Amino acid sequence: MTLKLRSIEFSLPDWPDKAFNGIREAEKRLADIAGSAGKGSTRFQDTCSRIGRAASQGESAILANINDPIEIRALTYLLSVPAENHAPIMLTERIIKRMEEIKSPMSRLSLMQLVRAFFFRFDNLVSPLGLQTLIALIKDQLRTLNRGAQGGLSTYASSSSLLFSETGPAKLAEKAQREAIDLDVLFKRLSLTGLGESRYLTLARCQYYLRTLETIPINQSHSILSEICKKEVFTTPLDESRLVGHGVLEIIIDRSKGSVIHTDWRNAILAIAGDPRVPKSAENYQRWWSLLGEERVALMRGWLSRFDLKLFLSILEQSAKDSGERDMERMFAPRKKFMEGLLEEGVIVESRLFLSTYATRYLKQRYKKEDLPAYARVRSSRTSMIYLNIKNKVYLVEGSHSFPIKIFNKLAPESRLPNYNIDEVTDEQLRNGEMERFHRTYGLNGCLSQTHRDLIWQNSVLQFMKSNGVLIRAAKVIRQESYRAYKEKFGSN
Known part of the structure; x- marks a missing residue:
């Protein structure tokens, strides 16, 4: 005998966002606990202090103080946090090779700290000649992860060719634009959302702005113009000699050449660099217009x-x-x-x-x-x-x-x-x-x-x-x- 039950119609309301606050808070506490594991020991703290003191003495002093895995963990920790009580540590080829010699594969904690340092400091982390060596080390270490590994390191391993490169920020910007993905969505997919203030993501955003400026219709209003006029954006270093604002000015002026410039484009130039019709000794002229060339000055x-x-x-x-x-x-x-x-x-x-x-x-x-x-x-x-x-x-x-x-x-x-x-x-x-x-x-x-x-x-x-x-x-x-x-x-x- 089959018992037939009449279906009951009901509806459940959407979960309010605040219902997940407890879960998020628990996740954050777990991440903090995992990230600080082993860092409260006296030995670890003493090791950090010793390497921190060595940082002010240069490469040789640092090399003399990294001889075992706990010192590698202390070094990568110091690289991944703000330098408050010690001189900033700059990696060199010799230091990077020493890290690999002492412990390979690295512990997951040391590797995560090194990856975090790479994103947060990027081109300020290592001497120019050592950047490729650091990238090679990170990629090699990511390849040693177990196939079943999960979390951020696993995501980084599967996307290592995209992320770990001298031109990584530009690659991210290009991918977002090519695939018409919002940059923040791409960051989330790649487990980068917790690195919003990092040098790497800042450069990626700036590269995205520059690429967008190169492709939007000439002399039309666009939301990107309000973004590039934010001081924290246009004063971001683009490379050793130029700021993001220099790249923005070059694109806007060069693309407007031969036409009557749009009001919003002209105002963006004024907001960043000011009027070039000032004494050449003026701070704004020296900072911006002196690097743009006389032809661009004449156009403006x-x-x-x-x-x-x-x-x-x-x-x-x-x-x-x-x-x-x-x-x-x-x-x-x-x-x-x-x-x-x-x-x-x-x-x-x-x-x-x-x-x-x-x-x-x-x-x-x-x-x-x-x-x-x-x-x-x-x-x-x-x-x-x-x-x-x-x-x-x-x-x-x-x-x-x-x-x-x-x-x-x-x-x-x-x-x-x-x-x-x-x-x-x-x-x-x-x-x-x-x-x-x-x-x-x-x-x-x-x-x-x-x-x-x-x-x-x-x-x-x-x-x-x-x-x-x-x-x-x-x-x-x-x-x-x-x-x-x-x-x-x-x-x-």
């Missing part, structure tokens, strides 16, 4: 000219609105068209902002400090200026608040315009001082100061540029609705 200066002009025009427009003067508002549109036309013609080599108290306050309300370019201050409540270098042949200064446009075919040696050592000027020094310096040095010819009488000032500047080897078509810098009147009055060029 060009992109910043576009940004400078955008900022200046926004200041000019707001000043006109705030003044309530119809003449200022009327003059804004033709000045905006003229300067934007110069920019689009690609003749602006360099620019520099000189900002009043009003302008500084206006910009700081709208931009983060790190996103603003370098500028000089004007000891004036209202008047701001912009300096434009036109193809290294003509030098122009435009300003707000009844500032006559000024143009020169060369700059006086003591000119304040391109002098980045001068970061503060007065209104008078730019309004009249630049003309006076030019006249004292070169005479009356070769410069022009012109008030903004519509069409007259544009023609005066265009003719001055033409006579100095810079030909700009009037149609590019004069508004369409004014161009017919301009042609009737001055002809076309």
Whole structure:
């Protein structure tokens, strides 16, 4: 006789994450107990102290103090923990070979400590010539594990060709990107999650950021940009002479060459290296721009000219609105068209902002400090200026608040315009001082100061540029609705 029972429908709720807290805590205690096994003995502590003292005396002293397995265990322990009471121990080929001679295979504890030291210190653990020897030792020791072994060492053994290499961090980054795996997921698979602050994983993350930067669409927003702008990321040493930030800057600048740089890409450069238009003795310039080469510096200066002009025009427009003067508002549109036309013609080599108290306050309300370019201050409540270098042949200064446009075919040696050592000027020094310096040095010819009488000032500047080897078509810098009147009055060029 078969007894049939009616099925009972029921559901179990998902386990809350806190239900596993006890298990996790027990696992951690077990790991701590296992990791500290044998480390509380007086003999072990004395051995650690002795090897720690020998570390300050160099390789020979360390070699003299590692002659048996407990000393190997003490040495690998000291390598795997922060050097608080002794000099940092740097492995050499001779020390590595001595470790292998004394005890092979190593105890699982000594091997785990050595592997941990490899990940945490990586390229800071061993002299350059000894890194390959250390890697060979670790791989050989991992091969001696029993086939049934489990845990981290087993995972490391099965992935030794990927993990234990001079280019291991780069290999991890490449694998994550090639297989479209989140880097943290890959770390977990490889039993690396407890090594988050290690030099090895830090380099892997940085390599991942660099590889991602090389492949994302050019000049588009991307979440990676906010990651690379973190100080702890871009100041990470990449190799003996460069930081991660240098690699980031090279990729962003080189990939943006020949285009108008995206705001987020430009801001990333400013956040890392700052504006290159500062004295070459400045700390930021020495740390970043001096290593990037003049071509990259020139590219950034060009992109910043576009940004400078955008900022200046926004200041000019707001000043006109705030003044309530119809003449200022009327003059804004033709000045905006003229300067934007110069920019689009690609003749602006360099620019520099000189900002009043009003302008500084206006910009700081709208931009983060790190996103603003370098500028000089004007000891004036209202008047701001912009300096434009036109193809290294003509030098122009435009300003707000009844500032006559000024143009020169060369700059006086003591000119304040391109002098980045001068970061503060007065209104008078730019309004009249630049003309006076030019006249004292070169005479009356070769410069022009012109008030903004519509069409007259544009023609005066265009003719001055033409006579100095810079030909700009009037149609590019004069508004369409004014161009017919301009042609009737001055002809076309």
